[in-house]
Amino acid sequence: METLKGKIALVTGGNSGIGYAAAKELKQQGATVIITGRRKEALENATATLGVTGFVSDQGNVKDVEQLAEQVNNTFGKVDILFINAGVLGGAAIEGATEQDFDYVMDVNFKGAYFTLSRFIPVLNDGASVVFLSSNVASMNGVNSSIYSASKAALNSIMKIAALELAPRKIRVNAVSPGPTQTEILNKLGLDEASRKGLDDWMIERIPLRKIGHADDVAKMVTYFSGDNASFITGAEIVMDGGMSL
Structure with a gap:
């Protein structure tokens, strides 16, 4: 059932992981999908596989973000x-x-996500949906995680204020906060097979549901937030971590 037919969707960092899964799910629901990525080759592979449009763009560079908004609008x-x-x-x-x-x-x-929202506000249709990818660590306190946790906590604050500022245009702003999720980003930690298994086991022990999440689960929540069934939801954070933060 194509619940998002006729909609234009943009996914930043859509060439891998949760972004890739979200782009795939949004397309399956009928949306016309655009993805971005910093790595040209990875982006081209993803766009070819998904059958979507891609723009090379670095979210950490505000000039890139501004150029992206102009390209998408044009x-x-x-x-x-x-x-x-x-x-x-x-x-x-x-x-x-x-x-x-x-x-x-x-x-x-933080900065890149903030200015992505900022520069795309004029490009958003009235009644649009904005979803931030946050993290369960935004409300957890782990050693050596102060910078990452703070970046996600800041996103949640921005999300709520944006929900208020954009409400007159019926634009909804929400956040999805996954816990440990099996994506490429975990493979980039550079761990050998034994160390990676040790990390997975360590995380699973701390998750009441005793499993690591999947990108497809997060993608379905993003798609839900994007559709009419969530038309009365804004300023909300959904934590998807198997109970880890309880």
Whole structure:
């Protein structure tokens, strides 16, 4: 059933992981989908596989974000669904943190996400849906996670204020906060097979449902937020972490 037929959807960081899964689900529901990514080759592979349009764009660069908004507006006109998904992992103990550590995470996860919303507001149709990819760590307190957790907590704050500011245009703004999810980003940690299994086991022990999430689950929630069934939901954060944050 194509519940999003006729809608234009943009997914930042849509060439892999949760963004890729969301782009696939949105397309299956009938939306015309645009994805972005920093890596040209990965983006081209994803667009070819999904059958969607792609733009090379770095969410951590405000000029890229502004150029993207202009390109999308010129090519597609107004956007109905904006999934601000692109993000990076990073962490350090507060005492040993460097400015580079801080800027690497904040430039993409916080500043980039903020200005993606900001610059796309004029491109959004009235009644559009905006979804931020946050994280369950926004409301958890783990050692060595201060920068990443703060970047996601900041997103949740922006989301709620944006929901108020955009309500007169009936634009809804929400956030999805996954816990550990099997995506490519975990593979980028550089762990060998034994270490990776150890990490998975460590996470599973802390999740009441005793499993790691899947990108498809998050994609379905993003699609739900994007459709008419969620027309009375704004300013909401849905935590999808198997009970880990309880």
